[in-house]
Amino acid sequence: MRLRTLRQPRDRQDRPRWPQPTVHAQLRILRRTHVAIITSPADLGTYGAVDCGLYIETFLLAAQERGLAAAPQAAAAAYSPFLHEHFGIDDDRAVIAAICFGYPDRDAP
Structure with a gap:
C-alpha cells in the first residue's frame, strides 16, 4: 500500500479532478491529510473486498x-481509473x- 498526500489538480483542465464532494468536505476537516488507497487482487473478487473491509475497520480503530x-x-x-x-x-x-486520515482540525465547522 502506498501512502501519499492527495493534492487536487487545480490548474490543468486535462487532468481529472477528485470528484467526490463529500471527500472534499472531509479533507477540509482534517489537516495534514493523507490518503490510503485500499486495493485487493482483482481475481479475489468479493472475498478480497470482505478482507479489505476487515482491514479498514482495524485501520480506523488504530487511527x-x-x-x-x-x-x-x-x-x-x-x-x-483516476486512482490507478x-x-x-x-x-x-x-x-x-480510500481512507482519508490526519490530525483533526478542532476549529473546523
Whole structure:
C-alpha cells in the first residue's frame, strides 16, 4: 500500500479532478491529510473486498487510538481509473476504498 498526500489538480483542465464532494468536505476537516488507497487482487473478487473491509475497520480503530481522524470512502472505487493513474496502482489490483486520515482540525465547522 502506498501512502501519499492527495493534492487536487487545480490548474490543468486535462487532468481529472477528485470528484467526490463529500471527500472534499472531509479533507477540509482534517489537516495534514493523507490518503490510503485500499486495493485487493482483482481475481479475489468479493472475498478480497470482505478482507479489505476487515482491514479498514482495524485501520480506523488504530487511527482513533493514536489521535488521528479517519474517513473511509467506498465511493472512491467508482473512480478507479483516476486512482490507478494518479497513484500508479497495478492493473491487476481492484480499488476497494480510500481512507482519508490526519490530525483533526478542532476549529473546523
